[in-house]
Amino acid sequence: MSLLNVENLTIDIAHPRGTLHAVRGVSFHVEKGETLCIVGESGCGKSLTSHALLGLSPRVAKVEAGALSFDGTDLRRLKERQWQKLRGLKMSMIFQDPMTSLNPSFTIGSLLEEVYMRHHPGGRSAARARAIEILKKVGMSNAEERLHQYPHQLSGGLRQRVMIAMGLICGPDLLIADEPTTALDVNIQLQILRLMQQLKEEMGLGIIFVTHDLGLVARFADRVAVMYAGRIVETAPVAELFANPCHPYTRALINCIPVPGKTRPGEPLGAIPGVVPSLIGPQSGCAFRDRCAHATPLCARALERKRDGAAHVYECHYTPEETAA
Amino acid sequence: MLAFALKRLGLTLLVLVSVSIITFSLVRLAGDPAIALAGPEATSEEVEAVRTAYGFDRPLPAQYATWLGDVLKGDLGFSNILQRPVLEVVMERLPVTAKLAGLSVLFALIIAIPLGVVAAAKRNTIIDRLALSIAVVGQALPNFFFALVLILVLGVGLRWLPISGDKTFLHYIMPAIALGYFATPAIMRLTRAGMIEVLDSDYIRTARAMGLPRSRVVMKHALRNALIPVVSLTAVQLGFMLSGSIIVESVFSMNGIGRLGWQSIQRTDLEVMQALVLIISVIYLALNYMADLLNGLLDPRLRVQ
Ligand SMILES: Nc1ncnc2c1ncn2[C@@H]1O[C@H](COP(=O)(O)OP(=O)(O)O)[C@@H](O)[C@H]1O
Ligand SMILES: [Mg+2]
Numbered sequence: 001m002s003l004l005n006v007e008n009l010t011i012d013i014a015h016p017r018g019t020l021h022a023v024r025g026v027s028f029h030v031e032k033g034e035t036l037c038i039v040g041e042s043g044c045g046k047s048l049t050s051h052a053l054l055g056l057s058p059r060v061a062k063v064e065a066g067a068l069s070f071d072g073t074d075l076r077r078l079k080e081r082q083w084q085k086l087r088g089l090k091m092s093m094i095f096q097d098p099m100t101s102l103n104p105s106f107t108i109g110s111l112l113e114e115v116y117m118r119h120h121p122g123g124r125s126a127a128r129a130r131a132i133e134i135l136k137k138v139g140m141s142n143a144e145e146r147l148h149q150y151p152h153q154l155s156g157g158l159r160q161r162v163m164i165a166m167g168l169i170c171g172p173d174l175l176i177a178d179e180p181t182t183a184l185d186v187n188i189q190l191q192i193l194r195l196m197q198q199l200k201e202e203m204g205l206g207i208i209f210v211t212h213d214l215g216l217v218a219r220f221a222d223r224v225a226v227m228y229a230g231r232i233v234e235t236a237p238v239a240e241l242f243a244n245p246c247h248p249y250t251r252a253l254i255n256c257i258p259v260p261g262k263t264r265p266g267e268p269l270g271a272i273p274g275v276v277p278s279l280i281g282p283q284s285g286c287a288f289r290d291r292c293a294h295a296t297p298l299c300a301r302a303l304e305r306k307r308d309g310a311a312h313v314y315e316c317h318y319t320p321e322e323t324a325a
Numbered sequence: 326m327l328a329f330a331l332k333r334l335g336l337t338l339l340v341l342v343s344v345s346i347i348t349f350s351l352v353r354l355a356g357d358p359a360i361a362l363a364g365p366e367a368t369s370e371e372v373e374a375v376r377t378a379y380g381f382d383r384p385l386p387a388q389y390a391t392w393l394g395d396v397l398k399g400d401l402g403f404s405n406i407l408q409r410p411v412l413e414v415v416m417e418r419l420p421v422t423a424k425l426a427g428l429s430v431l432f433a434l435i436i437a438i439p440l441g442v443v444a445a446a447k448r449n450t451i452i453d454r455l456a457l458s459i460a461v462v463g464q465a466l467p468n469f470f471f472a473l474v475l476i477l478v479l480g481v482g483l484r485w486l487p488i489s490g491d492k493t494f495l496h497y498i499m500p501a502i503a504l505g506y507f508a509t510p511a512i513m514r515l516t517r518a519g520m521i522e523v524l525d526s527d528y529i530r531t532a533r534a535m536g537l538p539r540s541r542v543v544m545k546h547a548l549r550n551a552l553i554p555v556v557s558l559t560a561v562q563l564g565f566m567l568s569g570s571i572i573v574e575s576v577f578s579m580n581g582i583g584r585l586g587w588q589s590i591q592r593t594d595l596e597v598m599q600a601l602v603l604i605i606s607v608i609y610l611a612l613n614y615m616a617d618l619l620n621g622l623l624d625p626r627l628r629v630q
Binding site for chain 1: 528530531532534536537538539546549550625626
């Protein structure tokens, strides 16, 4: 049994010009101790999907799923109170902007202790000890002193470490990280990702790592789900995906990754021509067809999932050989 | 925090000096104080005699220095009309107004903050609109009219509360409601706007993602940040009530400084008016200073440069 199992997740949002079909039948699973990367361009529905896993969908969103289970619990049946017991304790989430994601009015210590005490009734001293322990674990020096600092006194990278500490203080089984390093500069970005990698191994954590940066995926994922316009168009173990991409969109994304030594400084980065289609109103066929060099009239017809080996699934009317450039 | 407090104190003192200069000039510009003192029937020799006796012939800066020295020693002058020291007259009346203003603000906060929080939590629903209506009635009704309604209902009709005077705590209830209700809409709207903004912020999403219960998210994580601007507004409202209580004090026959100011205008008692302007300004600045300090305590980001 998977740690997290999502089947046919759809998220609709009411829009003045009709229904926005933001997420259209997404299925994936995450195992204990595994990093699943969800990768895709901005606006393809990554944040809506990841928020839905914690019951944090915006009020305007209508969420439905064929199955949504975590560690044997059917998440679709949970009441708000039951969600609250799960969040922070069994699964946690960290967010993109560490500058705004920590409450500016409280010290690091009180923020961390509050989360621990919420899920472990008992004294403040146990919470304090645990806060120090987790701060050390996320690689913060002078943990005792940090407890008394306010978020604004820390750099972006340190704040994101505090966010991770908050997410992990109760020892959850699943950590959802929605673009956790997008707001940080490149060096700090790699430090934070290595830290997550290391914690995953130490704590046996399942991680959902959401990003728009396929370059990071190559280094940190175990498995990858490529999202486009509200659907997962291809999913495969990381090595397999890069060695044998089957969907034209995946290939286009891979071609956009700058290669050290080959991409010269100043040269414009590759970009996929065209724009993402509007998801307002009824949708049919392959959403990538307007931007795909291999598109034919057949591509407007309903899609089916194809397999290429046991763990490699993609959604294209054509085989990789047919669409190879 | 100490550096923050000292810096704000310096600014406050600077404003205080300007205020004292303005107050001093006001009276000098209002007319020739020598003529006012000597009386309408005095000959020009008598006026000149008064002028030299009181030092009005000296240069203005020198006169200001003397006046300021007296003020700092607690000598606010002598009211020729009441034949009593001004400080004594004002101090007799100040506690009434201070109590009235304090109770009014308390009333306003007790009504406005819960209304603002509920309205924000249930934004764009019937409850939100209802909360706003309750608050806005206070501003739509003129002060004196609302006071009269209170008197008619609670005083004359139900006979629950005394309708005039300032002897007991009960005397303050209706005036405080009448005055405080007027401040309710502004505080309520600011609380609502602040809460809506904060509830949409990333750190509220973080608090929810960590499993904190909704009540705690709203009352601890959101309210504390939403109230930061409300503190400053409350200080302003309190200062406003100190000087703006003329109507309410008159309707309820309370002997506060609002009524004293009105009486002093009627009998052109310049000395008392000057003292009132100065004292109200000082209180106003002190309130704002305290609001700054409170903000510094609430918002750690303000404490550093
Ligand atoms: N609260 C919301 N209200 C209306 N539309 C939303 C809301 N959240 C997301 N959307 C829309 O849903 C789509 C997917 O958004 P999102 O999941 O944030 O994308 P991503 O995280 O991949 O960049 C976008 O078109 C976005 O405009
Ligand atoms: Mg996003």
